[in-house]
Amino acid sequence: MKNIFILLFNCMIMNAFGQVITNYTSQDGLINNYVECVAIDANDNIWFGTAFGVSMFNGSSWVSFDQSTYPLMLSDDIKAITAASSGDIWIGTDYGVNRLIDGNTAFPSWESYTINDGLANNKVTSIDESPSGELWFAHSSFSAGVSVFDGSLWSSYGSPDLPISGICATSFDSNGDKWFTSPLDGLVHFDDNLFTQYTISDGLVSNYSTAICVDNNDHKWIGSGSGMTQLNASNSNFTKHTLMYLLPPPDTLNPVVDIAEDSWGRIWATIYVGYLAEGGVAFWNGSQWFDYDQNDGIIGPNVRGLAIDSEDNVWIATSTGVSRISAISNFIKDSDNTDLNIFFNNVTEKINISSKENFSFSFRVYNTLGALIYNLDNIFKKEIDLSMIKSGIYYISVVQGGEIAKKKVVIH
Numbered sequence: 001m002k003n004i005f006i007l008l009f010n011c012m013i014m015n016a017f018g019q020v021i022t023n024y025t026s027q028d029g030l031i032n033n034y035v036e037c038v039a040i041d042a043n044d045n046i047w048f049g050t051a052f053g054v055s056m057f058n059g060s061s062w063v064s065f066d067q068s069t070y071p072l073m074l075s076d077d078i079k080a081i082t083a084a085s086s087g088d089i090w091i092g093t094d095y096g097v098n099r100l101i102d103g104n105t106a107f108p109s110w111e112s113y114t115i116n117d118g119l120a121n122n123k124v125t126s127i128d129e130s131p132s133g134e135l136w137f138a139h140s141s142f143s144a145g146v147s148v149f150d151g152s153l154w155s156s157y158g159s160p161d162l163p164i165s166g167i168c169a170t171s172f173d174s175n176g177d178k179w180f181t182s183p184l185d186g187l188v189h190f191d192d193n194l195f196t197q198y199t200i201s202d203g204l205v206s207n208y209s210t211a212i213c214v215d216n217n218d219h220k221w222i223g224s225g226s227g228m229t230q231l232n233a234s235n236s237n238f239t240k241h242t243l244m245y246l247l248p249p250p251d252t253l254n255p256v257v258d259i260a261e262d263s264w265g266r267i268w269a270t271i272y273v274g275y276l277a278e279g280g281v282a283f284w285n286g287s288q289w290f291d292y293d294q295n296d297g298i299i300g301p302n303v304r305g306l307a308i309d310s311e312d313n314v315w316i317a318t319s320t321g322v323s324r325i326s327a328i329s330n331f332i333k334d335s336d337n338t339d340l341n342i343f344f345n346n347v348t349e350k351i352n353i354s355s356k357e358n359f360s361f362s363f364r365v366y367n368t369l370g371a372l373i374y375n376l377d378n379i380f381k382k383e384i385d386l387s388m389i390k391s392g393i394y395y396i397s398v399v400q401g402g403e404i405a406k407k408k409v410v411i412h
Contacts, residue, residue: 019325019326019328021292021297021298021323021324021325021326022323022324023297023298023299023321023323024057024299024321024323024324025320025321026321028062029055029062029064030048030050030057030062030064030321030322031048031052031054031065031066032050032051032052032053033050033319033320033321034050034319034320035050035304035305035318035319035321035322036049036050036051036077036078036079036304037049037079037304037305037317038081038306038307038315038317038322039081039082039083039089039307040083040307040308040310040315041083041087041089042083042087043058044059044309044310044311045057045058045059045083045103046307046309046315047081047083047103048317048322049078049079049080049081049091050076050078051076051077052066052076052077053066053067053078054066054073054089056103056105063105065100065108065110070108070110072098072110072111072112073098073112074093074097074098074112074114075093075095078091078092078093079092079093079094079123079124079125080124080126080127080138081127082127082128082135084129084133084135085129085133086102086133086151087102087103088100088103089103090127090135091127092124092125092126092127092137093122093124094122094124095114095122096112096113096114096115096122096124097112097113097114097119097127097137098110098111098112098113099111099112099113117154118147118149118153118154118155118156119137119154120137120144120146120147120156120158121139121144121147123139123141123144124137124139125138125139125140125166125168125169126138126169126170128170128172130176130178131172131367133151134148134149134150134151135148135149136148136170136178137149138166138169138170138180139166139167140165140166140167140168140183141166142164142165143158143164143166144166145158145161145162145166145167146158146162146167146170146180157190161190161195162180162182162195163184163185163186163188163197164185165182165184165185166182166183167181167182168181168182168209168210168211169181169210169211169212171212171213171214171220172214173214173218173220174218174366174372175191176192177190177191177192178190178191178192179212180212181210181211181212181222181223182207182209183208183209183210184207184208185197185199185207185209186198186200186202186204186207186209187204187209187212187222187231198231203229203231203237203238203240204222204224204229205224205227205228205229205240205241205242206224206226206227206229208225209223209224210223210224210225210255210256210257211223211256211258211259211269212259213259213260213261213267215261215267216261216265216364216366216395216406217233217265217404218233219231219232219233220235221259221267221269223256223257223258223259223269224255225255225256226242226253226254226255227240227241227242227243227244227253227256228241228242228244228254228256228259228269229241241284242254244269244282244284244291245271245279245280245281245282245289245293246291247273247276247278251273251276253273254271254273255272255273255274256269256270256271257269257270257271257272257279257305258270258304258305258306260307260308260314261308262283262308262312262328263395264285264312265286265397265404265406266284266285266286268282268283268308268314269282269283269284270304270305270306270316271291271303272301272302272303272304277301277302278301279293279301279302279303280293280294280296280298280301280303281293281298281303281306281314281316292325298323299316299320299321299322299323300318300319300320301318302318302320303317303318304317304318304319305317310393311326312328313325313328314326314328340353340354340355340400340405341353341405342354342396342398342406342407344396344407344409346409346410346411346412348385348387349385349386349387349389349411349412350383350384350385350386351363351383351385351386351396351409352382353382353384353405355382355400358380359400360378360379360380360400361379361380361399361400362375362376362377362378362379362398362399362400363376363377363379363384363396363397363398364396364397364398364399365386365389365394365395365396366395366397367392367393367394367395373389373394374386374389386409386411387411389411390411391411391412392410392411393409393410394408394409394410395408396408396409
């Protein structure tokens with residue numbers, strides 16, 4: 001973190017807030033140091049797509065895959081990777097997509113899909129899973145749009161519904177609506193009936209939209225070549241963020257590569273300024289941005305992507321290896337109101353809410369895909385039973401007036 005004294009010991013860096021940065025390269029087991037993308041499966045295994053194949057790290061050992069060993073892989077140059085809720089690992093290339101059935105590394109079984117099987121275009125720039133389990137494949141190629149796989153059938157959307165310049169990434173709100181970023185034409189919203197486009201004339205910081213993340217409060221964070229735009233839950237107000245990663249004056253450009261949200265509701269972004277060959281990762285805590293870069297211990301400036309595991313470790317893909325930021329304390333809360341708190345009893349599986357004010361509040365439960373699975377509005381009761389919800393990791397959000405409290409819970 002800039003302007004904070006740091007201590008270097010081996011490959012670990014700890015700063016005043018307690019976080020540690022650990023770096024991994026091919027010397028540790030990574031198949032190649034040029035890492036393009038990263039994904040995390042339900043067991044917290046970390047999957048890396050590199051320019052020379054795929055690696056999986058389970059916290060202690062590595063497994064790697066490439067074409068020379070697994071000829072059904074369409075390419076070693078991996079452009080996108082996703083760990084689906086089914087357990088399958090999907091990789092996108094310039095020649096189509098592959099699926100590793102059940103993410104099985106002991107007895108791996110790879111399947112391949114191309115335009116001959118239903119893809120709209122073989123060049124895949126991102127793979128995103130909807131709350132209903134569909135896989136959405138973005139194509140940045142001219143007029144290619146997106147392809148959709150529901151587990152058995154393929155479909156696609158393209159021009160004129162989607163911009164002719166292609167699609168960079170897809171995300172989904174709590175209603176299941178789809179949000180697309182386009183490399184020349186801004187943002188597109190699809191509610192399964194109508195396509196609505198947003199550009200700089202509506203409030204975007206740039207039409208060159210590169211990445212998107214819909215957070216657990218249905219705010220849309222749109223990355224671009226000039227910074228970030230936040231669109232509120234009602235799609236009525238735009239907030240621009242252009243100084244997330246601080247550069248020496250007069251340079252201020254903040255091109256966003258990837259975006260993710262942690263369990264505290266903090267928004268993380270990887271930022272790379274090509275003409276300066278400088279980049280890093282920044283996070284928004286609800287009131288201000290903080291950043292990390294090579295000076296803090298990140299392994300390289302050319303950041304390519306990020307993902308966040310169930311323990312809120314932030315995994316950063318770069319062209320020179322992988323960095324993990326861990327032990328990140330929530331040193332600045334989502335709200336200044338310390339009287340609004342959430343307590344979870346993992347024996348009774350009941351939530352207790354502490355609030356100084358006797359006002360009604362809204363209660364939300366989201367799954368790890370960001371889908372809203374349970375909600376209560378305008379309630380006063382301070383104890384809520386979650387025993388009816390199936391086992392898994394969930395994110396609780398309580399809103400009272402303008403204050404927000406959040407908590408990650410594990411239901412057994």
